[in-house]
Amino acid sequence: MTAFSFRVHATCGTARLGEISTPRGRIRTPAFMPVGTQATVKAMYPEQVRALGADIILGNTYHLMLRPGAERVAKLGGLHAFMDWPHPILTDSGGFQVMSLASLRKLDEGGVTFRSHLDGSEHRLTPERSIEIQSLLGADIQMQLDECLKLPAPREDIARAMELSLRWAERSKKAFEGQPEGRALFGIVQGGDQPDLRVESARALAAMDFHGLAVGGLAVGEPQDVMLAMIETVEPHLPAAKPRYLMGVGTPDDILEAASRGIDMFDCVMPTRAGRHATAFTRFGRINLRNARHAEDTRPLDPDSPSEPLRRWSRAYLHHLVRAEEMLAGMILTAVNIAYYQELMAGIRAAIAEGRLAAFRDEVKAGWAAGDLPAL
Amino acid sequence: MTAFSFRVHATCGTARLGEISTPRGRIRTPAFMPVGTQATVKAMYPEQVRALGADIILGNTYHLMLRPGAERVAKLGGLHAFMDWPHPILTDSGGFQVMSLASLRKLDEGGVTFRSHLDGSEHRLTPERSIEIQSLLGADIQMQLDECLKLPAPREDIARAMELSLRWAERSKKAFEGQPEGRALFGIVQGGDQPDLRVESARALAAMDFHGLAVGGLAVGEPQDVMLAMIETVEPHLPAAKPRYLMGVGTPDDILEAASRGIDMFDCVMPTRAGRHATAFTRFGRINLRNARHAEDTRPLDPDSPSEPLRRWSRAYLHHLVRAEEMLAGMILTAVNIAYYQELMAGIRAAIAEGRLAAFRDEVKAGWAAGDLPAL
Numbered sequence: 036m037t038a039f040s041f042r043v044h045a046t047c048g049t050a051r052l053g054e055i056s057t058p059r060g061r062i063r064t065p066a067f068m069p070v071g072t073q074a075t076v077k078a079m080y081p082e083q084v085r086a087l088g089a090d091i092i093l094g095n096t097y098h099l100m101l102r103p104g105a106e107r108v109a110k111l112g113g114l115h116a117f118m119d120w121p122h123p124i125l126t127d128s129g130g131f132q133v134m135s136l137a138s139l140r141k142l143d144e145g146g147v148t149f150r151s152h153l154d155g156s157e158h159r160l161t162p163e164r165s166i167e168i169q170s171l172l173g174a175d176i177q178m179q180l181d182e183c184l185k186l187p188a189p190r191e192d193i194a195r196a197m198e199l200s201l202r203w204a205e206r207s208k209k210a211f212e213g214q215p216e217g218r219a220l221f222g223i224v225q226g227g228d229q230p231d232l233r234v235e236s237a238r239a240l241a242a243m244d245f246h247g248l249a250v251g252g253l254a255v256g257e258p259q260d261v262m263l264a265m266i267e268t269v270e271p272h273l274p275a276a277k278p279r280y281l282m283g284v285g286t287p288d289d290i291l292e293a294a295s296r297g298i299d300m301f302d303c304v305m306p307t308r309a310g311r312h313a314t315a316f317t318r319f320g321r322i323n324l325r326n327a328r329h330a331e332d333t334r335p336l337d338p339d340s341p342s343e344p345l346r347r348w349s350r351a352y353l354h355h356l357v358r359a360e361e362m363l364a365g366m367i368l369t370a371v372n373i374a375y376y377q378e379l380m381a382g383i384r385a386a387i388a389e390g391r392l393a394a395f396r397d398e399v400k401a402g403w404a405a406g407d408l409p410a411l
Numbered sequence: 412m413t414a415f416s417f418r419v420h421a422t423c424g425t426a427r428l429g430e431i432s433t434p435r436g437r438i439r440t441p442a443f444m445p446v447g448t449q450a451t452v453k454a455m456y457p458e459q460v461r462a463l464g465a466d467i468i469l470g471n472t473y474h475l476m477l478r479p480g481a482e483r484v485a486k487l488g489g490l491h492a493f494m495d496w497p498h499p500i501l502t503d504s505g506g507f508q509v510m511s512l513a514s515l516r517k518l519d520e521g522g523v524t525f526r527s528h529l530d531g532s533e534h535r536l537t538p539e540r541s542i543e544i545q546s547l548l549g550a551d552i553q554m555q556l557d558e559c560l561k562l563p564a565p566r567e568d569i570a571r572a573m574e575l576s577l578r579w580a581e582r583s584k585k586a587f588e589g590q591p592e593g594r595a596l597f598g599i600v601q602g603g604d605q606p607d608l609r610v611e612s613a614r615a616l617a618a619m620d621f622h623g624l625a626v627g628g629l630a631v632g633e634p635q636d637v638m639l640a641m642i643e644t645v646e647p648h649l650p651a652a653k654p655r656y657l658m659g660v661g662t663p664d665d666i667l668e669a670a671s672r673g674i675d676m677f678d679c680v681m682p683t684r685a686g687r688h689a690t691a692f693t694r695f696g697r698i699n700l701r702n703a704r705h706a707e708d709t710r711p712l713d714p715d716s717p718s719e720p721l722r723r724w725s726r727a728y729l730h731h732l733v734r735a736e737e738m739l740a741g742m743i744l745t746a747v748n749i750a751y752y753q754e755l756m757a758g759i760r761a762a763i764a765e766g767r768l769a770a771f772r773d774e775v776k777a778g779w780a781a782g783d784l785p786a787l
Contacts, residue, residue, distance in 0.1 A: 073735040073737055074731060074732075074735075077737065078738040078739065079739075080742070102731070103706065103731045107707060107727075111725065117725070117728055117731075118728065119723065330483070331483060331487065347495065349493070351479070351483075351487050352494065355478070355493075356449075356451060358479075361451050362454040362742070363451045363453070363454065363456070365738060366454070366742070
């Protein structure tokens with residue numbers, strides 16, 4: 036059994052090209068993790084997700100603890116076997132969705148009590164129970180329970196949540212002890228949009244020797260420049276030898292900017308969600324396939340893409356499927372978006388290796404700014 | 412360019428094992444044609460449909476003429492290119508859906524005028540326009556426009572519709588002239604549940620020398636024994652050297668019984684529709700994956716199936732996907748059902764070749780009657 040490890044192969048400015056090793060396989064970084072909320076990356080077969088370049092996917096503890104339940108998943112052989120994804124899985128702690136989806140939330144020092152959005156049943160999530168659930172799921176990378184506030188928020192609330200998250204980090208670390216060799220636990224930097232609180236959080240977590248650190252509580256309502264400023268503030272205080280994960284981010288532009296600032300891992304529902312709503316992410320920016328301009332356009336989304344979903348289907352066909360509300364529309368456009376996100380990550384990795392990330396960033400942004408191909 | 416042709420390789424009682432040759436490939440008969448109503452077999456990639464054993468799919472003229480439109484499909488290179496299905500396609504005439512979906516239908520000697528169920532726009536379908544549309548779509552096998560009544564219906568209505576359908580058959584045949592070599596046109600036997608009218612229709616159509624004949628106006632509300640009796644009545648009057656297609660049929664049991672009575676081709680939305688509604692067709696009969704008995708059942712639907720979709724996924728996972736309303740549930744269960752239908756057709760073909768169709772039928776029915784595997 037391989038231990039969990041991380042190596043940086045090359046840097047370009049603050050950006051890093053690296054590789055995480057786990058018993059279930061390697062993760063090339065910077066990495067994008069497609070979101071598989073309910074034990075499926077929506078509208079995709081797992082082998083498609085893999086073939087398009089994903090080394091790791093994310094599962095949501097909140098959803099899985101409610102349905103089908105962590106003990107049930109464990110009984111069925113764990114999340115990997117359950118969904119037929121043999122590669123690495125990262126699970127979140129459940130805390131973020133408790134705050135955004137559950138009702139009647141009550142947070143105290145011990146944890147958070149809430150009612151399920153599915154059936155109103157009462158549940159309690161503590162740092163210990165979150166780790167237990169993630170362990171039952173069999174997650175390769177697990178996250179500490181934290182408190183994540185929406186921004187803007189008063190400084191005193193941000194400070195209180197950050198300090199609580201540090202105490203929960205300690206408890207999570209203790210609860211994680213004894214899990215099989217090769218599994219990893221990440222701490223989560225909080226501190227909202229307050230630079231000093233962010234630094235305090237990062238330093239305290241760095242001292243706790245997690246396998247990696249995440250930056251949480253961003254992309255929660257603040258402008259992109261605030262998010263990037265927070266990453267720049269925190270980055271020097273994150274251990275260079277460990278992977279850094281920016282949670283829930285983001286647009287292709289967010290990812291490009293954050294990777295340039297030293298972030299190694301990302302996850303976001305954006306590509307999968309947009310794919311179910313007629314939007315394709317491409318080298319030419321976002322393309323809305325519902326638009327009538329595509330109705331007789333025999334060209335694919337991107338004839339020069341390395342990814343089959345962007346080359347195979349005509350815009351006219353995709354437009355028809357969208358208008359006809361066919362499931363295949365969501366299936367193909369989800370695959371298109373996962374393909375484009377992975378294509379972007381591969382481009383970022385290659386650019387770091389070649390020491391030309393800034394130029395790559397300019398080229399990619401110019402492509403987005405130039406917009407879609409002219410109409411036929 | 413190969414001409415359209417049909418050969419019977421073997422018979423077993425009235426049942427026939429055969430092969431249709433078309434320029435786009437061969438069709439092993441008895442054949443089941445998955446339904447691709449709106450230029451997609453719902454929830455499946457075309458290569459999956461192919462890999463599970465389909466030699467031909469069906470497209471719906473009514474839907475395609477309204478959206479995206481026949482002239483548009485032609486401009487985009489035809490239906491095969493549009494949906495990336497290079498194998499044979501049969502299109503219906505549009506008449507059946509006009510009667511079941513459109514509003515404000517007005518039928519006269521010339522054709523039928525109706526309003527679209529999509530936007531209320533007025534359209535007219537005549538025998539000539541139906542063939543023109545099917546030609547624009549590029550269908551390999553085309554169907555004459557007919558009038559299809561729901562049963563029960565008064566004998567005089569059935570007689571009038573059958574006679575009108577014969578006149579439309581003549582007009583369709585004339586309209587079909589000049590299409591590229593290798594395309595085929597089928598006439599449609601009508602006559603409801605009236606044996607003498609069925610025979611009259613079949614004889615008249617046989618004399619017109621179509622490439623094949625369909626039996627229409629069945630599975631429209633009558634009991635199975637009436638449907639089978641009508642097939643037995645008609646069969647001796649259908650030219651033995653031409654393929655026979657039972658339109659819109661049916662359950663696995665309907666197909667087994669009708670193939671035993673000399674039918675060569677089938678289509679039905681049942682496997683695809685049921686797949687989107689949590690129902691799997693298997694050797695053990697229909698299985699409702701929503702049922703809680705599957706919640707912790709790690710067994711696949713059928714461990715001994717030759718088809719990957721029935722062997723790969725645990726019942727527990729399928730149950731979870733159904734409960735969570737995940738698209739992957741419909742995707743997998745549609746593939747399961749298309750796989751099972753094709754598995755059944757392959758079994759029927761093998762049994763005819765071996766001269767043991769009656770025994771095969773008894774075995775398959777015994778499997779359905781025995782029901783699902785006992786709960787774990």
